[in-house]
Amino acid sequence: MLGLGAGGAAKSPKQPSFVSYLTPEEIEVKEKEQAAKVDDVNLLPGETLLCEASNVIKCAQDDTSQRGVCGRLICTNFKIAFLCDEVPDDNTPEFKHKILSENDITLHCVDQLYGVFDDKKKVPISGPSLKKYPKKLIIYCKDFRVFHFSLCYCKEADVKMIVSGIIYHTLSSKSLKLLFLFSYTAAAPCYIARSAKDHTTMFDKDIDWRRELERTKANLFYKVLSVNETYKVSERLPPYFVVPVSLQEESVFQFQGRGIPIWCWSTQNGSALFKMASLPKDVDDSAIQDQRAFLDSVEKTLHRPPYEEVKIEDLSVSLPSLSEIQMAYTRFKQLFLIDNAADFWETDSKWFSLLESCNWLEIIRQCLKKAIEVIENLESQRINVVLKEDTASDFCCLIASLVQIMMDPHYRTRSGFQSLIQKEWVMGGHAFLDRCNHLRKNDSEAPVFLLFLDCVWQLVQQYPLAFQFSETYLTVLSDSINIPIFSTFFFNSPCQKDAHKWAEDGLGKQCELLSFYTVWDWSVQFELKALSFLKNPLYVEKSKLEKSRKAPRSKHQRQLSLPLTQSKSSNKRGFFKEETGPLIKSLLGKRISKLISASDEVPCSYRVFYEDWHRKPLDVHGLILPHIEGPDVCIWAQRHLRWIPEAQVIGGGNMAAMQRILELVDEIQSLKKKVKERTTSNHPIAKENDVDNRRRKSVRRSSLFPFALIHKTSFRPSISTTPWRSWEVEDELVNRDDEYVDLGSI
Structure with a gap:
């Protein structure tokens, strides 16, 4: 089951304030360290740093939003990026983007901006100038990501600069020539397609x-x-x-x-x-x-x-x-x-x-x-x-x-x-x-x-x-x-x-x-x-034999002879x-x-x-018609739900089924290889290499893999309940005796 974003609710719940565990002295030391740090912003060709703010807290999207990490929030002519002060993990994800990191938002991807003033979430920010600047900035993205940035510990000048810069460069109207597309193309090396094997007909000739x-x-x-x-x-x-x-x-x-x-x-x-x-x-x-x-x-x-x-x-x-x-x-x-x-x-x-x-x-x-x-x-x-x-x-x-x-x-x-x-x-x-x-x-x-x-x-x-x-x-x-x-x-x-x-x-x-x-x-x-x-x-x-065996092309009957009678009334x-x-x-x-x-x-x-x-029997290389009734038309879960931890199925969903199928395919291929080696030579069978065994070592993945990783979070029951806060501790529910219901009195 899913939830509704606050943007679609009639009345938004009160947003709790962020609690800092750093003393003012520690914050001051941190500012000095950041000032002495060499600028580590990775910019693309044609990308320019426009504004930034230090001591920004990226809040976690849990029940209280009182956890987060500290870092810098920057805005360029290409993206909004959060640079975490903590050392990143050494584990490189299998599905990594070469241009954008996990905390990068292109300016075109920003859908709406909300500000939190006095612990109250306000309507979307749209004007280029503000009389009062928010303590918290909420960014809704077109790819359904939601970012919460606390600005409570930033300097007032930095808050004004970063908020005004983000509003102006994401929400104000632009001319075509000012899009980053032109800055990047002019500054980047001459484009030569590298995917020669995957030829795409451009239809420009x-x-x-x-x-x-x-x-x-x-x-x-x-x-x-x-x-x-x-x-x-x-x-x-x-x-x-x-x-x-x-x-x-x-x-x-x-x-x-x-x-x-x-x-x-x-x-x-x-x-x-x-x-x-x-x-x-x-x-x-x-x-x-x-x-x-x-x-x-x-x-x-x-x-x-x-x-x-x-x-x-x-x-x-x-x-x-x-x-x-x-x-x-x-x-x-x-x-x-x-x-x-x-x-x-x-x-x-x-x-x-x-x-x-x-x-x-x-x-x-x-x-x-x-x-x-x-x-x-x-x-x-x-x-x-x-x-x-x-x-x-x-x-x-x-x-x-x-x-x-x-x-x-x-x-x-x-x-x-x-x-x-x-x-x-x-x-x-x-x-x-x-x-x-x-x-x-x-x-x-x-x-x-x-x-x-x-x-x-x-x-x-x-x-x-x-x-x-x-x-x-x-x-x-x-x-x-x-x-x-x-x-x-x-x-x-x-x-x-x-x-x-x-x-x-x-x-x-x-x-x-x-x-x-x-x-x-x-x-x-x-x-x-x-x-x-x-x-x-x-x-x-499709096999080469099927490709070479061309289907008999029926001649256009309407070009052979006039019909003797009208085929249908019209x-x-x-x-x-x-x-x-x-x-x-x-x-x-x-x-x-x-x-x-x-x-x-x-x-x-x-x-x-x-x-x-x-x-009729299905021919996957012929005509296919979709089922269009009732539940046959589904939600595109991987795109729409990939950033919602509560919507994940750990070790289940289509990804788990696909993973198991791939393991079976690899096992069949490995067995075929062993049989072939045994029948063609008298040498002992070679030891199975890592490539043949790459999927045998199953790992529990999220149903929204490769975009969402497994998050350790407090999952609510999948059964719809209102309100969920009345649920008891899981152990108490398991150990509690079943209630007796007299069916005769119903």
Whole structure:
């Protein structure tokens, strides 16, 4: 059971003050020692120390918050860091980050700041100036860490400097050029990818798109356009994209790429998946006529031959709005921002109702359901599907990516998955800068990409044999969004990235071409030992025999002959259900369009397709469909609960099961090796080495490993109790006689 963070509670419990065990004389001696100490701050290239404070106490998140360690709190243009005065342990963790330590917080990772004034926790601090400075600073992070820093023993000048500096550099709006990304890229050595084996297709060249067309056997029906190389058509579109062969290049310029079906992927049966940005809505009558003629021409390009059927999925109607996603995620994350253990257990009895009311899991279910509906059209009905949205860069990216992951096993490998994100999200123009709120403007923030990763995690945990990457990979990928040394998730479009790839001198003139780091080179963040945690040891690669034995590709039946009779009744007479339907729906808006579509809605056959597929034997290298009902959609525990000691299962959970499986695999491999040595030679069997025996020595790990270590803490009972303080000592409960209950009197 879990608890609710104080940020989501109506009334926060009183925060106890910190008790010092140092005398004033000892504190003064400590200050002198720190002044004489050589500065040991490790700074990255381009990183500058802005402010710091000594004698800061990092408080422990136990029931009383009266324990902690002393050190320095610093703020740079990259991160907030706590430097402990105590000598660190010699035990290096197995999963260590090369850039960030345990007590480092990137400025982009800061979610909210709270101050404690007179033992009372106040509302989030937002203003650049304060009349009164807090005695304690609480930092809520986007990766669900919570830090408590006591400033009671700092100098008043240091308190003002560190608090004002943190507020200004984390909460105030910024310009793009002032992000640490540019300082680091300009100062760091020229970037050369070191992970050559893990090749990721970047889709920034036309050859990448041509290879993708060849891989999906779609090069006969679609072509790569380069009309947007200089972004003259649209700043939202990539420099290269794929459209149907019959589409005229001149039509792309008419509405700046809007209304154009852009190819995403093709199935083996010939049906294809497209995405399309909506045409402008606020237009006059003459423009309406132009739009109608334009849609007719686009319809003809997709209806080749004319009896082909195309389905439009208007995602702005069938899925929640961006504001609804942001609201749901804001409520959801409060469940995991835990101030202390008391806060955890206090809301234990109502945690599930709070989880249901936030609606985050329901939104995940809706996205998975919509992806299954699209797959049913592509796979069962064999018709083309066009995903439609205002800019085609939010839900179009999400649903298109989920469809390809479920249908194409290539995208379930690590390099394939990274290539998919490059194709659909980075080059597809997803507004990472706005949606992740990197500039602190809060105008259009919505965690659409995090929603996508959560949907992918649902697939990974339901089908662990089908994915080459682990859930740890997805977790560190979500963390990488807020590390401002990679350009992958820091621009709204390829055009914006190319416009800012030149470094400027003091006079504002372009002087040097910047070579941005990509997040896909994981060796920048992790050592080789830690990189092994990103791989799924249960994944079985498709054998070479299966790869060489290509499945017979069924010819596109719609291109062979006209059907003798109409296969099914349909009221479609064009691109949409009605001839002028799309134009009316786009002009009247979302609410009225729901009323229009409700009257002529045809019963969807996806349910039959969904149930039939789940009755068949599973092929992990073929189509996979997730279970989407009831408890099948779960909480991504490793990401959301990893910093909460009370949520850990010591020696249990998925990690314990995985560890046992790996031990068995190693034992089988060792036995095979012994048998082979005995049958091929007369020499005695060599002694088992440490590599073969590396997992045999089992250790009790937390269910949230490798992020959370085992914490020795006072765990409350897992049974929901209110209030928990009334529980007796454990020994008394064990030795106490059972109470007698007369069932006859009930």
